[in-house]
Amino acid sequence: MxxxxxxxxxxxxxxxxxxxxxxxxxxxxxxxxxxxxxxxxxxxxxxxxxxxxxxxxxxxxxxxxxxxxxxxxxxxxxxxxxxxxxxxxxxxALILVAPSIPYDADSAPELVRVFDYKNSSYFVRSTDLYAAERIMEPLNRLLGDFEAESGLHTVNIVAGWRSQEYQEKLYDKAVREQGAEHAERYVALPGESEHHTGLAVDFALYFEDTGLSGDFDGEGAYAWIRENAWRYGFVQRYPAGKEAITGISNEPWHFRYVGLPHAQLMTEKGFCLEExxxxxxxxxxxxxxxxxxxxxxxxxxxxxxxxxxxxxxxxxxxxxxxxxxxxxxxxxxxxxxxxx
Ligand SMILES: [Zn+2]
Known part of the structure; x- marks a missing residue:
């Protein structure tokens, strides 16, 4: 003692x-x-x-x-x-992780397995996908309400928390397969990805009846998610028109939890997180x-x-x-x- x-x-x-x-x-x-x-x-x-x-x-x-x-x-x-x-x-919830503003891995949040915490309104790509515990409740409400609203059971969470090592692999793979220019535009450098915070998720689509998957573009019925995400504390983190500030191309599938009332203020004022x-x-x-x-x-x-x-x-x-x-x-x- x-x-x-x-x-x-x-x-x-x-x-x-x-x-x-x-x-x-x-x-x-x-x-x-x-x-x-x-x-x-x-x-x-x-x-x-x-x-x-x-x-x-x-x-x-x-x-x-x-x-x-x-x-x-x-x-x-x-x-x-x-x-x-x-x-x-x-x-x-308001930390900024961006190109040249790295995340300190020692600050890792409380992580949970999305598969264990999710409701039945959406899919998750892997049982090995993690996110910050605090985003699970609002994420479940967002996608639960979306399903109730649209009747669509198609959203698939394909990315959540990432380790620095995993980001490094992703970056190297993107350079190898799609070239350095593409990698620079779409893939953050290890340490500089918002996914390290556990506060960001990427959506894609999965059609259970056909087994096919698709990109989440936030259009059509999915515009509801883009327009209402703020009510649950989420924002579309890399919108079109803000590339010069965020340093990242338009990513309609990437949502970041910032909490309330911040998501509302950002949405109302058209601010990205930097602004x-x-x-x-x-x-x-x-x-x-x-x-x-x-x-x-x-x-x-x-x-x-x-x-x-x-x-x-x-x-x-x-x-x-x-x-x-x-x-x-x-x-x-x-x-x-x-x-x-
Ligand atoms: Zn992402």
């Missing part, structure tokens, strides 16, 4: 050392952020809580120096400091927060730069890293709890 406690202590000390070492690298940027944040909080007449091991990042110009608590209705006294570590930056995460930065904790309604539920959303994350003193909040430089906090609110 004592041994275990001592080991745990040593592990914590080691983790702390590692965090500190990482911090040094970006200390200058961190100090600038800290200075801006301390200034902002002092000007509200409150002492800043003790600084935890912060993720350091250069502050975004203009976002840090204008606290406006009185105007936006939130009270600093209603918030507490959430302790997050650098590893948390790669966790949550959406950028836009959320205009709602920093220290400034005006974003208030939105989604399927009868109110939400308050704000962005916390670096590792300074705030959550409500009471009640729940979902904190998601962006896998880049900060965290998005989503707070479900009861009616009347949020300002107009």
């Amino acid at each position: 004592e041994e275990t406690q001592r080991d745990a202590k040593i592990d914590r000390a080691k983790a702390k050392k590692r965090r500190e070492a990482r911090l040094l690298l970006t200390a200058a940027a961190g100090l600038a952020l800290l200075a801006a944040a301390v200034y902002g909080l002092r000007s509200m007449g409150r002492e800043r809580p003790q600084q935890p091991a912060a993720l350091t990042t250069a502050p975004v110009a203009g976002e840090q120096d204008s606290p406006a608590a009185g105007e936006t209705g939130w009270q600093y006294s209603g918030w507490k400091y959430a302790v997050v570590g650098p590893e948390d930056l790669a966790k949550g 959406y995460l950028d836009w959320l930065k205009s709602y920093p904790f220290e400034g005006a927060h974003l208030f939105t309604e989604c399927l009868g539920q109110s939400y308050e959303i704000f962005y916390c730069a670096g590792g300074d994350v705030y959550v409500p003193l009471d009640g729940e909040a979902e904190v998601s890293g962006n896998n880049l430089d900060g965290f998005v906090v989503t707070v479900p609110r009861r009616e009347g709890e949020t300002p107009e």
